[in-house]
Amino acid sequence: MTMQTDSELVARCRDGEEAAWNELVERFSRYVYAIAVQAFRLSAHDAEDVFQEVFARVYEHLGRLRNDDAIRPWIAQLTRRLCIDRIRSSGREGPADMDDLEPGGYDESLAQLDEAMTVRASLDAVGEDCREILDRFFCRDESYRVIGDALSLPAGTIASRISRCLAKLKVQLEGRSGGPAPSGVR
Amino acid sequence: MTGYDEERIAELLRLLPPAPTGWVQAAQELPAARTEIAALVARAEADAAFRARVVADLEAALVAEGIPVTPSVVAVLRSSLETD
Numbered sequence: 001m002t003m004q005t006d007s008e009l010v011a012r013c014r015d016g017e018e019a020a021w022n023e024l025v026e027r028f029s030r031y032v033y034a035i036a037v038q039a040f041r042l043s044a045h046d047a048e049d050v051f052q053e054v055f056a057r058v059y060e061h062l063g064r065l066r067n068d069d070a071i072r073p074w075i076a077q078l079t080r081r082l083c084i085d086r087i088r089s090s091g092r093e094g095p096a097d098m099d100d101l102e103p104g105g106y107d108e109s110l111a112q113l114d115e116a117m118t119v120r121a122s123l124d125a126v127g128e129d130c131r132e133i134l135d136r137f138f139c140r141d142e143s144y145r146v147i148g149d150a151l152s153l154p155a156g157t158i159a160s161r162i163s164r165c166l167a168k169l170k171v172q173l174e175g176r177s178g179g180p181a182p183s184g185v186r
Numbered sequence: 187m188t189g190y191d192e193e194r195i196a197e198l199l200r201l202l203p204p205a206p207t208g209w210v211q212a213a214q215e216l217p218a219a220r221t222e223i224a225a226l227v228a229r230a231e232a233d234a235a236f237r238a239r240v241v242a243d244l245e246a247a248l249v250a251e252g253i254p255v256t257p258s259v260v261a262v263l264r265s266s267l268e269t270d
Binding site for chain 2 (some may be wrong): 030034049051057134139170
């Protein structure tokens with residue numbers, strides 16, 4: 001299965017395809033959420049407001065994006081700015097430069113999230129079964145038992161399946177070309 | 187891209203837990219609300235008093251127009267009014 005690149009997805013959104021917009025939100029929802037909650041440590045309430053505001057602005061201004069392949073850095077920058085606005089308006093910090101309100105190590109956190117998005121983009125290539133099991137275990141923090149029940153698999157086989165799927169994903173990542181790649185998957 | 191071991195891959199996967207389902211759904215429903223929001227914004231552009239009421243309380247304005255109030259809809263309305 002080949003995922004669409006970010007620019008292909010953006011083009012479909014611009015054409016008004018509702019399914020493409022749903023996919024774009026799916027593709028970047030974890031990224032925006034992680035920036036707000038992990039990098040900026042916003043409360044759930046503030047993070048939700050920022051999350052919705054980010055996608056509202058993306059929706060409104062998608063037509064102005066000059067380089068469709070640059071949607072991920074654009075979304076990152078938008079999220080960063082809105083997180084800083086939220087911190088400033090909450091009164092936790094006085095007036096200051098944007099850079100002063102950015103948490104320490106932000107650039108490193110963002111780089112890690114970008115790398116994580118690259119790994120997620122490879123998940124589809126390892127097959128639905130592996131994608132599902134790796135997502136449930138590592139991203140959703142589900143136990144072997146919960147995964148086994150959900151996927152109708154013996155709980156005793158989950159660990160070995162995870163190990164095999166990780167090895168498969170590693171091979172996939174090592175074989176990636178340097179061309180444009182999608183930003184992530186569900 | 188090289189240099190990934192399984193431990194590193196697992197660590198990176200853990201960095202991206204899913205956003206709450208309701209948040210994602212609300213963001214996905216934006217296009218459906220677009221037409222209604224556009225009509226409200228057009229009315230606000232034509233009627234300064236109405237615009238003042240909308241700006242003063244976005245949520246109340248949406249309720250009055252029968253538009254479902256979600257954080258994303260409010261955000262789009264706010265953004266649309268700001269860019270007028």
